[in-house]
Amino acid sequence: MFGNDAEILEIVGYGFPKRIYLRRNHFEDLDNLTFFQRFRLTKNAVLNILPLIEEKLEYPTDINNSLSPMDQLLTCLRFYATGGHLSTISDFMGTHVCTSSRIIKNVSIALASLFHAYIKMPTENNIQKIQRDFYNIALFPSIVGCIDGTHIKIQSPGGEDGEIFRNRKGYFSINVQVVGDSDLKVQDIVARWPGSTHDMNIYSNSRIRARLEGGEFRNGIILGDSGYGVGKYLLTPLQNPETAAEKLYNKAHITTRNSVERLCGVWKRRFPILAYGIRLKLATAYAVIVASAVLHNISISMHEEEPPEPDINADEFENLIQVGNIPEVINGDNIQGNVRRNEMINYFNRLL
Incomplete structure (x- = not known):
C-alpha cells in the first residue's frame, strides 16, 4: 500500500515493469465531513463545478488507466488544500508524480478560464x-x-x-x-x-x-x-x-x-x-x-x-x-x- 490510499501493481513485460495504480474512489468512499476536510469543498460543490470544465479534461480513450475528470479535479483540489509536495498528492490520489503535476496544471488552467463568468x-x-x-x-x-x-x-x-x-x-x-x-x-x-x-x-x-x-x-x-x-x-x-x-x-x-x-x-x-x-x-x-x-x-x-x-x-x-x-x-x-x-x-x- 502507498499511504493507505493507493496500491501499485507491477507487471513485467518487454523487459521492464509496468506500474498500474489501483485508486480509491474518494468521492464515494469518504463521508461528507471528511471529504470537506480533505478537499475544502463539499461534494455538492464539486458536482456543480465538474460540468463546467469536464469537456476540457476528458481523455479520448481509457488507455493507460487514464484519470476521469472527477479524479483530475480532486487531485487539483487536494493540492490546493495542502500545498504539499507532489509526491504526497500522488500517494493520496494513486498517480505518478508527473501525472499529478500535469493534472494540476491542466485543471488550474481550465478553472482559470472561467474567470469572466465568475x-x-x-x-x-x-x-x-x-x-x-x-x-x-x-x-x-x-x-x-x-x-x-x-x-x-x-x-x-x-x-x-x-x-x-x-x-x-x-x-x-x-x-x-x-x-x-x-x-x-x-x-x-x-x-x-x-x-x-x-x-x-x-x-x-x-x-x-x-x-x-x-x-x-x-x-x-x-x-x-x-x-x-x-x-x-x-x-x-x-x-x-x-x-x-x-x-x-x-x-x-x-x-x-x-x-x-x-x-x-x-x-x-x-x-x-x-x-x-x-x-x-x-x-x-x-x-x-x-x-x-x-x-x-x-x-x-x-x-x-x-x-x-x-x-x-x-x-x-x-x-x-x-x-x-x-x-x-x-x-x-x-x-x-x-x-x-x-x-x-x-x-x-x-x-x-
Whole structure:
C-alpha cells in the first residue's frame, strides 16, 4: 500500500515493469465531513463545478488507466488544500508524480478560464445593490468595491529576473491585486506582478483603474489602504485625522474596507496553498491563484461554509496568512482625489 490510499501493481513485460495504480474512489468512499476536510469543498460543490470544465479534461480513450475528470479535479483540489509536495498528492490520489503535476496544471488552467463568468465587477443590473450593501456597513456612499494587495509565496523563479520576485520581507512572491465586494467575493484580480512591485504601480497599470476613470461604474468609488495614492475614484484614509468629521470618515473607511481583508483571509483559509506557498512553475502558479479565486466565488455563491483549519497549530496558520500582508504607505497628492475625499468628509460632517 502507498499511504493507505493507493496500491501499485507491477507487471513485467518487454523487459521492464509496468506500474498500474489501483485508486480509491474518494468521492464515494469518504463521508461528507471528511471529504470537506480533505478537499475544502463539499461534494455538492464539486458536482456543480465538474460540468463546467469536464469537456476540457476528458481523455479520448481509457488507455493507460487514464484519470476521469472527477479524479483530475480532486487531485487539483487536494493540492490546493495542502500545498504539499507532489509526491504526497500522488500517494493520496494513486498517480505518478508527473501525472499529478500535469493534472494540476491542466485543471488550474481550465478553472482559470472561467474567470469572466465568475469574477465580475458590478454591472448595471447589480451596481445599486453592491453600493447599498457597502453603505449598510458604515454609511459610506457610492462604494463599488474595496482593493488590496496580498502576497502569495512562490519558489524562486530563477533566471535573470528571478530577484524581482523577492519582496520587502525577503521571500519570493507574486503581489496579487484583489478587488472585493461586501459578500467577500472577488470582483477583480490581477495575478502577474512580481513581489517587489508596489501596490500603487499595479493599480496604475490595471484595467480596473481605466474602467473606473472611464465612468463605467456610475462615478463609483473603491476604497484602498495607505499603500495607494488618493484619487478621484480611489479613496484612502487620512494619515492624521484631526476633526470629528475626519475621524468619522476614517472609521467608516476602515470598517468598510475591512471586507477585502477578510476576503483574503477566507480565501487563503479555504485553499491553504495560498498561505503555504506555491511550489510550481511561475505560469502554473498564476493559473492556480486565479483558479482558486474562481472556486472561492463559486463557494460564496453556494453559501458553502468555511472549511476547518488545516491540521497545524491555528496560530501558526494565521501567521502564514498574515505573512502575505506587507503594509506600505504612499504620500500621493492628487488634486481631484483630495477634492473627492473632502467631499466625503463633508458628507460625514453632516452625519454628526
